[in-house]
Amino acid sequence: MKYKGAAWVAVLGLLTLSANTALAALSYTAQVTDNGLRYLVVNGEFETTDDLSKFVASIQISNTQAVTFNSPGGSVVKAMELGRLIRSLRLDTIQIRNMECASACSLAFMGGILRLAQPGSIGVHKSSFSEDPTLNVADAVSAIQQMTANVIAYMTEMGVDPALLQLALTYNSDDIRYLSGSEMEKYHLTMTGTQPSADQDPQRASMPPPNISPPVLPPTAPQYPGAQANLPPPTVEPPSFAIPTAKSGRVQNYNGQAPLKAAPSSASRTVVTFMNGSALTILDDTGKWFHVKVGNRVGYMFHSWVWVAEYGAGPYGTQFVQVKSFDNYAQTEQYVRGSPLPLTAFLASNGWFAITLDRTLDPDGAEALLTKLKASGSIPDDAIATWGNAFVRKVCCTGR
Structure with a gap:
């Protein structure tokens, strides 16, 4: 099978012919294109009582490779549950304008390993909360805050910029904001770097797709019966394991000094003693200690106390959620490519490889996400939040 990203771009045109009116509750319709690409249409409104085992059964029976939606939204919790199922089954998600994916449906869409969407096909707005006369104001506010935190954690887990939630919150629950192609890319809602055309006339739906050359995706191990895993190997430049000379930086330690x-x-x-943020010049590297000059003082600081400007890690003052480390690149790459989470890998200054979530957060956000992912069993119990001072550069799988 040829690279599936290009194939799904073609499917976007074919799907225009199969749009249905959304049903009251979730239902699933298996479809297949003329060239054999299988996809599942999720119809209806997300409800807390939906039994998603029926979704899994539909996937397994139809040997589906992707999911598309015809849904006005519904339960935020159930939509995130389906999104995580989609991610665990390593399915792609695709969306066209002729089939609605609005409100909570956008969260389910985020579960795709590869995500393709026409501009204007996904709508967001502020979530509405049903009135509960037994709930006092304080408890209602707490419930809203908890749900917001859960959504932010979920979006980060799926590799989507939580800033998208800020945009959604500016539109009331009785309004809707449909995202442009550039906005989908900006917030990492879509994963290809290019957007298929949305102004396609239904009468021209059978025309050849545009000539798009998406990035190559790595092969993945099948996670369910009958899964397809015959993708070609990635064609990427070999990573550089050279460690640049550390010349300058700033103090960055966990206790603030x-x-x-x-x-x-x-x-x-x-x-x-110097406070975090103090600028320094690195005179030499002894292996575990830097010989540094801070102001008019000269002495030594341990590697983990210093953020190095010449290293290509995260911005100063931000932290990583590190989930694993290996002493060789082969195991590192295998782990990253086999994970349902959006991960990346860094070469560390000691020659090891650190595997982290693919973005940095402020320290409080990193700790909160770490706790939540551990509680859900998504990451190992020994995962940590770290400054990443020893991370030299990204070496693996940054295109996920």
Whole structure:
């Protein structure tokens, strides 16, 4: 089978012919294109009582490769549940303007490994909360805050920029904001870097698709009976494992400050203590300690206390959620490509490889997401939130 991203672009045109009116509750219709690409249409409104085992059964029976939606929204919790199912089954999601995917449906769409959508095909707005006369104001506010936090954590888990939620919150629940192609790319809602045309006339739906050359996706192991796993290997440049010379940086330590030592040893005398953010010049690297100059003082700081400007890690003051580390690249790449989470890998200054979620967060956000992902079993119990001071550069799978 040829690269599936290009094939799904063609399917976007074919799907125009099969739009249906959304039903009251979720139902699933298996479809197949003339060239054999299988997809499942999710029809109806998300309800808390929906039994998603029927979705899994439909996927397994039809050997589906992608999911599309005809839904006005509904339960936010159920939509996120379906999104996680889509991710665990390693399915793609595609969406056209002639079939509605609005409100909570947009959350389910985010579950796709590869996500393609025509401009104007996905709508967002502020979630509405049903009135409960037994709920006092404080409890209602707490419930809304908790749901908002859950949605932010879910969007981050799926590799979507949570700033999209800020845009959605500017539109009341009785209004809707349909996203442009550039907005979908900006918020990482779509995954290809190019958007198929949305102004396609239904009468011209059978015309050849535009000549689009999407990025190559890695092969993935099948996660369900009959899954397709015959994708070609990725064609990428080999990563560089060279470690640049550290020349400058800033103090960045967990307790907000770091000591300047008289010698490269934790047992040596502390010359002075500097607060996080203090600029420094790196004079030499002893292997575990940097010989540094801070202001007019010269001494030593441990590697993990220093954010190095020459390293290609995250912005100063942000943290990573690190889920795993390996001492070799082969295992690192295998782990990243086999995970349902959006991960990337960094070469560390000690020669190891650190695997993290594919974006940085502020320290409080990193800790909150770490706790939530551990509780859900999505990441190992020994995963940590870290400054990533020793991360040199991304070396694996940044195109996911």
